[in-house]
Structures are given as structure tokens and as C-alpha cells.
Amino acid sequence: MKFQWLCLGLALIILTGCGNSPVGQSSEGGSNTAQPQARVLLIGLDGTRSAGIQQANTPNLDALIAEGFVDYDAITNDVSLSGPGWASMLSGVWCDKHGVVDNDLTWANSRFDEYPHVLFYAEQQRPQINSASVSHWAPINSEIACADERGGECVLDHVMSVATDIEVRDEVVRLLRDEDPHFLFMQFDDIDHAGHGDLTDGGTDIGGFCPHPGGDPSGGNQGGVCSALDYNANYISTIELTDGYVGEIMAALKARPNYAEENWLVLSSPDHGGAGTVKNQHGFPTAQERRTFFISSGQAARPFPDAQVKIVDVAATALHHLGITIDPAWGLDGRPVAVVDAPDYVDDATPSCFNPAVFLPDIGTL
Numbered sequence: 001m002k003f004q005w006l007c008l009g010l011a012l013i014i015l016t017g018c019g020n021s022p023v024g025q026s027s028e029g030g031s032n033t034a035q036p037q038a039r040v041l042l043i044g045l046d047g048t049r050s051a052g053i054q055q056a057n058t059p060n061l062d063a064l065i066a067e068g069f070v071d072y073d074a075i076t077n078d079v080s081l082s083g084p085g086w087a088s089m090l091s092g093v094w095c096d097k098h099g100v101v102d103n104d105l106t107w108a109n110s111r112f113d114e115y116p117h118v119l120f121y122a123e124q125q126r127p128q129i130n131s132a133s134v135s136h137w138a139p140i141n142s143e144i145a146c147a148d149e150r151g152g153e154c155v156l157d158h159v160m161s162v163a164t165d166i167e168v169r170d171e172v173v174r175l176l177r178d179e180d181p182h183f184l185f186m187q188f189d190d191i192d193h194a195g196h197g198d199l200t201d202g203g204t205d206i207g208g209f210c211p212h213p214g215g216d217p218s219g220g221n222q223g224g225v226c227s228a229l230d231y232n233a234n235y236i237s238t239i240e241l242t243d244g245y246v247g248e249i250m251a252a253l254k255a256r257p258n259y260a261e262e263n264w265l266v267l268s269s270p271d272h273g274g275a276g277t278v279k280n281q282h283g284f285p286t287a288q289e290r291r292t293f294f295i296s297s298g299q300a301a302r303p304f305p306d307a308q309v310k311i312v313d314v315a316a317t318a319l320h321h322l323g324i325t326i327d328p329a330w331g332l333d334g335r336p337v338a339v340v341d342a343p344d345y346v347d348d349a350t351p352s353c354f355n356p357a358v359f360l361p362d363i364g365t366l
């Protein structure tokens with residue numbers, strides 16, 4: 001409320017877009033006076049294809065999109081695996097810098113000493129920021145948030161790895177109800193498991209990241225290897241179940257006593273797609289496996305028609321909204337997108353890390 005009255009007063013004087021600019025937040029320079037209430041909720045949806053959320057009934061993601069922006073043609077690394085995907089989303093640099101190109105071995109060679117979780121910088125400059133990471137896939141916390149390269153020191157204030165998506169939901173709801181987070185990351189994993197056929201592990205579920213009942217329409221970036229026979233209803237139903245968790249989380253967010261003043265930016269993206277090469281696998285550099293989506297929602301969200309959103313842009317966008325000035329010396333590849341006062345976008349090429357000599361796709365656990 002104070003913010004609105006201040007804007008009204010300023011508008012009389014400077015006749016410029018005060019309403020578009022959170023108080024004290026600047027995209028360039030002087031970030032330490034940033035609006036302390038600016039907050040970020042980052043919802044990570046492992047293995048969720050753009051075509052999946054377009055086909056499934058997802059009223060809660062739809063509500064986020066209605067209050068913001070979506071790019072259904074965002075893009076991840078050319079090694080379309082979870083390790084490099086989450087590493088790029090959370091460090092803001094591509095695989096050639098952070099060094100993670102698989103889900104297992106290359107954590108040991110990662111460079112999170114040089115390219116840490118982005119909240120390393122936020123916590124360094126403004127330690128009062130309360131940050132949390134709640135993840136079903138444990139390496140996000142054990143390898144990125146609390147990297148060996150930093151002696152296992154955790155960047156975030158609250159790091160919790162859990163065994164189920166329900167526990168992710170419950171912990172995030174608890175944090176929003178009982179704590180005071182400024183940056184809250186969560187990762188849901190069951191959609192990816194459904195794609196691999198891991199979820200109902202009776203040996204008969206062959207999975208598939210195939211959301212089209214009649215098979216993928218031919219042509220364009222909706223293609224891939226999914227015929228009508230490959231349609232995986234379980235993939236759709238798991239997306240819809242997870243969308244319900246998003247709804248419960250958003251209800252908890254909006255029930256916060258000071259929600260109206262907290263200026264939450266809600267971001268949501270997956271780490272990779274699927275069904276480009278083998279219907280229940282991913283990891284190859286095909287369009288279907290690299291294609292992701294990016295949602296930016298809330299009063300600070302803005303349209304972004306300029307370019308394809310890249311997975312490395314997520315971190316820069318979060319930092320920008322928190323009012324952290326991005327130092328060029330950090331070497332971030334991403335840039336703020338679809339958020340108020342974002343600087344002009346530079347559409348850099350993406351590097352390649354795909355080496356067929358050593359590459360192994362993610363085939364799930366069956």
C-alpha cells in the first residue's frame with residue numbers, strides 16, 4: 001500500500017512508469033537499496049515437456065501464465081539431462097562453464113567454485129535474504145547448493161532433500177506458512193519418473209514422454225518419436241497431479257499475511273524435455289529433448305517477445321528481481337527476462353557439450 005501511494009506522488013513529479021518499478025529496485029547498479037520485500041518462488045518441474053503442460057489439464061499453471069508470461073519454446077543444454085539442466089538453471093551458466101554433462105560422474109569435475117549457485121552472490125551481498133531449496137532429486141542440493149568445491153558448504157539457508165513429491169509440497173507449504181523465505185526453490189521429480197516409466201514400477205509400465213493421445217502432430221517442434229501407440233496417460237496424469245501441488249503451494253503463498261506487499265515473482269521451468277530420440281528417454285540434443293518452457297508470473301512479470309528464453313536466464317531473472325546487481329565478473333551466461341526493468345537482452349549462442357563418445361542417455365531406473 002505504501003508503495004502505491006509513493007508511486008502516485010512520484011508520478012506527479014516525474015511522469016514516468018513508477019508503477020512498473022518496485023521501490024528501490026534497479027537493474028543496473030546500486031542494488032543494495034533494493035526493495036527488501038521482493039521475493040522469488042522457483043518451481044522446478046523435472047522432465048516436463050512444453051507439449052505436456054499444453055495437453056494436460058493444468059489450471060494452476062494456467063493461472064500463473066494468466067498473471068504473467070510463458071515461453072513454450074525455451075531451451076536447455078544440448079546434453080538434455082537433469083545434471084546439466086539443474087546446474088545451468090541454478091548457476092546461470094552453460095555446461096561448458098559448470099562442467100556437469102551427466103547425472104553422475106561429472107559432478108566430480110564441476111566448477112561450482114567458480115560458478116556457484118546464484119544465491120551464493122545474493123547471500124554474500126545481502127545475508128538477510130532467507131533462502132531455501134527443497135528437492136526430490138538429491139544432487140540438486142548435495143552437488144549444487146552444497147557443492148564439494150566449497151567444502152560442502154551450503155549456499156542457501158535451508159536445504160532439504162526428500163524422498164517424494166508430496167514431501168516437497170508439504171515442506172514448501174510449511175515454509176510459506178511458518179517461515180519468511182525470500183527465495184524458495186523446489187523440484188518435483190515424479191513427472192520425469194512417469195516419462196521414464198519408473199513411477200508405477202511393476203515392470204509393465206513402459207513410460208514415454210508422449211502427451212498426445214493421437215500421437216505427436218507431424219512437423220514443427222511438436223514432433224519426436226511419439227506415435228499414438230506411445231501415448232502415456234500416466235505422464236499426463238502425473239503432470240495434472242503435480243499441478244495440484246502447485247495449486248496448494250500458491251494457496252499457501254497467497255495466504256501469507258503480507259502477501260499483497262511481498263512482490264513475489266513466481267518462476268517455473270523444467271530441466272529438460274523428452275521423447276526426441278527414444279520415447280521414454282532423454283539426454284540427446286534433439287529439439288524435443290532440449291525444448292522446455294519458462295513461466296514468469298506476478299506483478300513484476302512482463303512479456304518477453306525478444307528471443308527464446310534459455311535455461312541460464314532463470315538465475316539471472318531471480319537475482320534481478322531480488323534486487324541483486326549482476327556483476328559481469330561473475331561470468332553469468334543468462335540474463336533477466338520477462339521481468340520489470342530487465343536490461344536489453346543479448347541473444348547469445350548456446351555452447352555445445354554433447355560428446356557422443358562418452359554420452360549416456362537417461363533411461364530411467366527400470
Ligand SMILES: [Zn+2]
Pocket residue numbers: 047082192193196282362364
Ligand atoms: Zn529423467
